[in-house]
Amino acid sequence: MSIPNLNTDLCGIKMSNPTILPSGFLGTSKSLLKRVAANGVGAATIKSVSFEAREGHKNPTVIPFEAGLLNAVGYSNPGAEETAREFANLKDVSIPVIASIIGTEPDDFVRVVDKLSQTEFSAIELPLSCPHTPGFGLLAGQGTPESTGQIVSAVRKASELPIFVKLSPNIPEIGNLAKAAENAGADAITAVNTLGPGMLINIEARKPILSFKVGGVSGQALRPVATRCVYDIYESVKIPIIGTGGVSTGRHAIEMIMAGATAVGVGTGIYERGIDIFRKICREMETWMSENNYNSVHEMIGIAHE
Amino acid sequence: MSIPNLNTDLCGIKMSNPTILPSGFLGTSKSLLKRVAANGVGAATIKSVSFEAREGHKNPTVIPFEAGLLNAVGYSNPGAEETAREFANLKDVSIPVIASIIGTEPDDFVRVVDKLSQTEFSAIELPLSCPHTPGFGLLAGQGTPESTGQIVSAVRKASELPIFVKLSPNIPEIGNLAKAAENAGADAITAVNTLGPGMLINIEARKPILSFKVGGVSGQALRPVATRCVYDIYESVKIPIIGTGGVSTGRHAIEMIMAGATAVGVGTGIYERGIDIFRKICREMETWMSENNYNSVHEMIGIAHE
Amino acid sequence: MNEISPLDQPVMMKIDKIVDESDGTKSFMFKHKLDYNPGQFIMVWLPGIDEKPFAVSYLGDDFFGITVLERGKYTKLLHKMGPGDQLGIRGPFGHGFSFPDNITDGKGSVCVIGGGCGMASVTVLIERLQNNNLTVLMGAATSTSLFFKNRYKDITLFTDDGSEGIKGYPTDILEDLHNKHRYDIMYTCGPEVMMSKVYEFCKKHDIQFEASLERYMKCGIGICGQCVCDGQMVCKDGPVFDLQALSNMNDFGKHSLLKSGKRVSLKEYADWKSC
Amino acid sequence: MNEISPLDQPVMMKIDKIVDESDGTKSFMFKHKLDYNPGQFIMVWLPGIDEKPFAVSYLGDDFFGITVLERGKYTKLLHKMGPGDQLGIRGPFGHGFSFPDNITDGKGSVCVIGGGCGMASVTVLIERLQNNNLTVLMGAATSTSLFFKNRYKDITLFTDDGSEGIKGYPTDILEDLHNKHRYDIMYTCGPEVMMSKVYEFCKKHDIQFEASLERYMKCGIGICGQCVCDGQMVCKDGPVFDLQALSNMNDFGKHSLLKSGKRVSLKEYADWKSC
Ligand SMILES: Cc1cc2nc3c(=O)[nH]c(=O)nc-3n(C[C@H](O)[C@H](O)[C@H](O)COP(=O)(O)OP(=O)(O)OC[C@H]3O[C@@H](n4cnc5c(N)ncnc54)[C@H](O)[C@@H]3O)c2cc1C
Ligand SMILES: Cc1cc2nc3c(=O)[nH]c(=O)nc-3n(C[C@H](O)[C@H](O)[C@H](O)COP(=O)(O)OP(=O)(O)OC[C@H]3O[C@@H](n4cnc5c(N)ncnc54)[C@H](O)[C@@H]3O)c2cc1C
């Protein structure tokens, strides 16, 4: 039996497999992008960047719990200029790299896009969905169809790159929101950002553990909700979907793809299975696909809807 | 050191400890209520009852996943009249029993309340928050402040029993909703119902596993979100809170209480630790409390806010 | 993170072979290892249709099978499946038959009574009991609904209409058999009226007794309360209960819950179509 | 469901005892067992304030301790804590020092060099090396900042200002010592300029070398990328790296990331207040 083909085309971006490093995981430096590339990832997203540098919340910012991670990093990043410097000459990194861009007003996004104009990013991701950073995402009302439309339109004018809009799993009518993004010119939907927020309390300290008290839930806890979001969005839009949330095995990745995803984000899985999780997932996908007579990822996209 | 006192007073209902069996778990017959009572639960809620009998969704209706359960039972119940018969002479059951009542219109709730008027239920719970049953809860728009207010007001007029309003963890501004329930006359808030909905797909069958395709998430996956909901509601209302979602140890129960809960629902934990989980949780609470110098549950309520 | 045991969720398995056992009864064989104790059950999922509990009626090191009587919509569709088709299996669940020391030793005297398709629930049990002094009785409505009749050399058959074997019920001759074999234990699965009679007999003669109950099931894991029989969850505490447990169960032989949760007589339960 | 290992989340531990080690340096002792390899670190949480990484500097069967130099806001608050107060501990994390066979055997010749509060990261290591031919060097700015000087009988002290021990840096006399002891391996923790010098020395003389790096950390579990040093996560791949690994790390001795993720010179990093 021939080895199945994991090649993935996402909005014209060629990937050797459908796994993507989501924003906020290891995407702080070019050296780490090379490291994940060497571990078999198909494409990688950098840590979200705002125009000005941000320190983010105080520690603890990331805490494991029984079913995943709770985090409130608070969008720490060195700002657009420093990011443009760190990620210059992206050709050195053998995989496509996606810039994740944040702002509080549509204009902020455009200013960051402008600063990054000389770089070689393959796409722009707009996370309009962080549940735990004041001034951004859900806490700034960016998760409405109107606001999403405005921000996407503004960035659409400023850049020719494919635009991915990253949505929150907290939004009940996620299909409508995806539709608004598509109508405003988005090229793909990343589904989803972290869930909640949630809280963990240390009962001896009598205090929430995260310094910001609440944080977004990722990992296994998020997986069924993320899969359902992908399934719903697939029925609402024509643009491709990057299914993200709790994927840590080849089976999970195929589940996302059958729900409608073209590519699959793998973040918290790194904590569970190590940085070589990308290679492991690809091997597991290949084995399953050849046992079950699939030749390509493409054949599996959305087939749970049939 | 003296044994700490777990006695709990919930809206005047006397419980020997703060654990409650939430609706949908084992609450189908009086015989099972006796069984959970014998296993140390403080109070128990019956399976939600509508005016007419309902068969619910087809199987599979409940499926475990890595971080809890996914369910779409679809409110199967034998209807109000049959329920009144099954739960007659509740004095036989040694613990307070809560009736969970559902309907699509405010009037439906009242009709069920009337049918149950001759029973000895200690309180009425209104789950306005099911994420997976057409015509009920979130799928019927009952999760808005207006709709919640209307239903609670209608039931308030029809019954003198304490009214508990059960909320969804999916609602971003859960504090506002709790406030609307309080203003309309609710005596307590049950936080929370299941999350999502979520979906699990069997990749060999290429189909969602639940026959209703999507279902609510309970258990560990829900716990940090449920704790945060309790924390938020505690800052919005004065009425007591029943913290429900992923509690399976004494530590978890104390975490809920420190977040603001007066009593603690334990459902999915039964699957994880067996039907004697109520007794186990109480023992664990007692041990921890005496090691940490707490004499009563009351002293711990909401202290994570200090 | 916790690995979910693969059989907590349905695992799709190819039907390897189908055996016609009798009029309306087929066995479906799977080339899969299953860690199963006699009396337990598995949930069988027909994707997009429904999921129902079944006993395992064939068990080897690397295969197992179930035996299904066509009754309603679900079993009709199941009977339409062919070799190579896949079914979703989760389990096994519940608490199976137990073995007193003298049975484990092979020194005991045992009677196994199967009624109708309840026979499917006791076959793996019968195979475990081969070293004991064993009597196997099987009853069915008529000759064409008997099955497994050639599977065991010493099996006594009964039909209601006398079309094959002894006319009447297996319970008719318990007195004689017991006088001869002095049973240590009786195991049974079948219609609850039949099982009630065996229960009464064992109680009277102080014989150990275990019966496998059937109730409509939803979760299969002891949390929803659908399968309740007097405070016991048949899916988790059972489906096998002993004499002591059954003596506290007023609903045994009398009531069962419909899918809505309505408690009805076993007669009404049997007339109801669940799918 | 998976049980979370208790130390994945902070566990509150009572401070049992506090020891003044030198001007501005205190040790905090806990009566708790800790499963720790020399070179690993723990995260120490001051609820409501911040959480930072520390090496374990005392380790027994049922106790451990950390040694903390007061530098900024966080360590100032830590120094205000008294016995009976609680700190949240999670870990240990990361990858500690490794031991070549001749060191495990006790036949090897070893040099351990601690600089400033980096000395706290090598004490448990030193205790493990007692059977080897061992040289311990410690450097500090001035006499009052030296600590642990009475903890080991054979320790050679250095101060920048010559107020105690030898004036100068521990790295000044490596040539002489190596000629005498023919070291198999050198272990070090301290300012990165110092560690760089030891690294160059070992490279030149073909001596095995391991150094413990310090970077600002957030997650501590290898996912956020905050502690990156040339493609390595100091929290997970390190904090201890060997000569081979360090030779691929251009940022070693040169750059570190501020909390914002900005990559700056080690000088700028040292001047920055993180809390
Ligand atoms: C623990 C356990 C083990 C089981 N093992 C087996 C097994 O090994 N083989 C097997 O065939 N079935 C077994 N069953 C029953 C099985 O799960 C289904 O309930 C049965 O096959 C009904 O099929 P259906 O959905 O097609 O019929 P339904 O639509 O539910 O019923 C159609 C008609 O069938 C008749 N009917 C339904 N159930 C029964 C019954 N229990 N007895 C008599 N008549 C009935 C009624 O007349 C009814 O109107 C078991 C059940 C349990 C709880
Ligand atoms: C793996 C690891 C192990 C560590 N082990 C220990 C330990 O055992 N004992 C210990 O005291 N610390 C240790 N640290 C450092 C510790 O985590 C804190 O970074 C340090 O205590 C800073 O304290 P602060 O927050 O109060 O100061 P900050 O507010 O961060 O800094 C205040 C000032 O202190 C000075 N300063 C900060 N960091 C350093 C530095 N690394 N070297 C020199 N000057 C500095 C600077 O002048 C700065 O302006 C370790 C760090 C790591 C990564």
Ligand SMILES: Cc1cc2nc3c(=O)[nH]c(=O)nc-3n(C[C@H](O)[C@H](O)[C@H](O)COP(=O)(O)O)c2cc1C
């Ligand atoms: C520590 C951490 C930091 C994150 N930071 C970002 C971020 O900066 N921007 C963003 O869009 N998403 C961020 N996320 C969300 C992830 O990109 C991803 O959507 C989420 O974790 C779900 O995927 P997973 O379950 O595979 O981790 C972060 C998540 C974690 C756990």
Ligand SMILES: Cc1cc2nc3c(=O)[nH]c(=O)nc-3n(C[C@H](O)[C@H](O)[C@H](O)COP(=O)(O)O)c2cc1C
């Ligand atoms: C199988 C199942 C059935 C449920 N049925 C109901 C119900 O009928 N009414 C209701 O209000 N909540 C129902 N719930 C929600 C629970 O009462 C509870 O709010 C939720 O499971 C979270 O608690 P847990 O994590 O302790 O299970 C059900 C949950 C499950 C898993």
Ligand code: FES
């Ligand atoms: S089927 Fe749910 S408890 Fe038995």
Ligand code: FES
């Ligand atoms: S501190 Fe997060 S990767 Fe090291």
